[in-house]
Amino acid sequence: NLTHRAHQSYGYVQLVSDTEVKLTELYYDGAGPKTNWIVGSAVDVSVDSNTYIIDTLQPDGQPLYDATDLITVPSVSAYKGDSLTLRLPVVNGKQLTFSDIKWIALYCRQVKMNFMDVRIPDGFSSNRK
Numbered sequence: 001n002l003t004h005r006a007h008q009s010y011g012y013v014q015l016v017s018d019t020e021v022k023l024t025e026l027y028y029d030g031a032g033p034k035t036n037w038i039v040g041s042a043v044d045v046s047v048d049s050n051t052y053i054i055d056t057l058q059p060d061g062q063p064l065y066d067a068t069d070l071i072t073v074p075s076v077s078a079y080k081g082d083s084l085t086l087r088l089p090v091v092n093g094k095q096l097t098f099s100d101i102k103w104i105a106l107y108c109r110q111v112k113m114n115f116m117d118v119r120i121p122d123g124f125s126s127n128r129k
Contacts, residue, residue, distance in 0.1 A: 002106075002116040007031055009106060009115035011079070018097040019088045021104060028115055030078030032108030034070050035115065037086055039096070045105045045114045052089045052096075054104075061090035070110055 002023070004010045011026035028035075040051040051067040055076055058064050065073040086104070088096040098120050105117035 002118050004116055005114040007115055011116065013104070013118045015098065016085065018099075019095060020085055021098075022083065022085045024083040026079035026082045026084070028076075028079045028106060030076075032111065032113060032115065033075060034073065034110035035075045035106060035108040036065075036067075036073065037076065037104065038067055038107050038109075039088060039101045039104050041100065041102050043102060045103055045107060045117055046112070047107075047109050052091065054086050054089055057087060057089055061087065061095065063089045063091070067109065073109075075108075076106070 002011045002013055007029050009028040012024045014022045014024070016022050036053045037055040038051050038053055040048065042048055042050065047067045052063045053065050053067050053073065056064045088101065101120055103117050103119050106115040107113070108115070
């Protein structure tokens with residue numbers, strides 16, 4: 001399950017492969033002004049140079065937007081029982097896998113609010129391709 005943090009946001013998560021995750025039964029009120037699905041390698045959910053927005057990627061898998069951009073990045077809409085599949089990005093020519101990140105979160109980058117997240121355990125390894 002995604003861990004609820006704020007605004008009655010919740011849902012379920014299923015690992016599809018080493019690079020994809022399926023999110024189901026998502027609920028989020030859409031209130032965050034700069035809210036996106038992000039991944040990162042810091043211990044705590046936050047935005048730094050190793051944080052990537054994954055709700056919109058370029059065709060080659062690279063992030064379309066910089067996680068620190070608070071002007072041009074569109075915010076995700078509200079969810080009411082929605083499902084979606086997200087893919088980890090390609091960064092510096094390398095396809096990230098779940099062993100490269102610490103968490104996936106629905107996070108408002110403007111007010112620094114974590115709505116919901118799932119933590120990836122240290123040493124995580126998947127044999128799904």
